[in-house]
Amino acid sequence: MTNSVSLKQRGVQKTKSEKKQSVDKNDPEEKPHFKYGPMPTFQGQHIWARGVFIVGALVYVWFNYNKPVETVMAKYKEIYDMKGYMLECDDEYKKDVSQYPGCIPKFCGRFVSDKIVTAVEADILLKFAKKVMAMGGSSGGATVMDLNSGALSYNDKFINAYIKDEKLLIPSDRTIFKLVRSKIQNAIAQTFKLDVDSIHVTQPLFFSRLTALEAKIPNDEYWHPHIDKDTYESFHYTSLIYLNDYGMDFDGGRFVFMDNMEKSLKNITVEPRKGRVLMFSAGAENPHHVERVTSGQRYAMTVPFTCDSSKVINNPQLL
């Protein structure tokens, strides 16, 4: 009983600040002091409070249920020696590569590195892409140029840039392309534990410039989810070299792996950065898409590799 003897009973008067600080919850006479008087109460208050809480929780769940969980795999601001992880290969992909000894990966997966292609090399490639694209350009949001064949978007059609300008590929550009291709080939072979001579650069081997313009032809719709092995039959390993910067030269345009493609529930994003290389096995273990660019121009180069030596690029200037 000693504990519950109130201060009043003990004849002790509390100062205002003491009252504020110490409210004895066990003392039925002690009530919290509110600046504007006691809180209003009403009948069934607890039930109402509980109801409001439950409705709030349901609304939260409703709005978040179909939202993808997003993980950033490569941030624009960070620099990675090599970052990535292994994945179980898709069965069809496994079956396909099994025909090519030396080209069968120890594991499938996705990897990013900022240490393969230098910013200077990326700038030379970017300058080339801009020079070529100035000769054409799509009227929609995606301009592409296939370095192997010379095919270049021109309004809603394609022209051949090598026919328009026979001297387009100057020796220094060819040298940089060969150097970059060879560095990426080595990195892919090392990463996936392949025989480096078992992979061959294939086509389409292309530069892309993506913008926020409305699509005019299906080719402009670059944002669709896809699997590279299905879209480009010869691809076994895809690599991308980003030529300019996310959040600086353009907004939107992140690369997104979609680990639950049907519902787009688990997104793993890569933010483009000048010279950044993204490499991944091209089977159904790596479904992906590119987010729509919302402003600016996004430049990249796709450098794909195949295990099938008959599908190697055929432009002698690039080999």
Ligand SMILES: O=C(O)CCC(=O)C(=O)O
């Ligand atoms: O530009 C990119 O980041 C990816 C493009 C792509 O998915 C593709 O060319 O298949």
Ligand SMILES: [Fe+2]
């Ligand atoms: Fe792709």
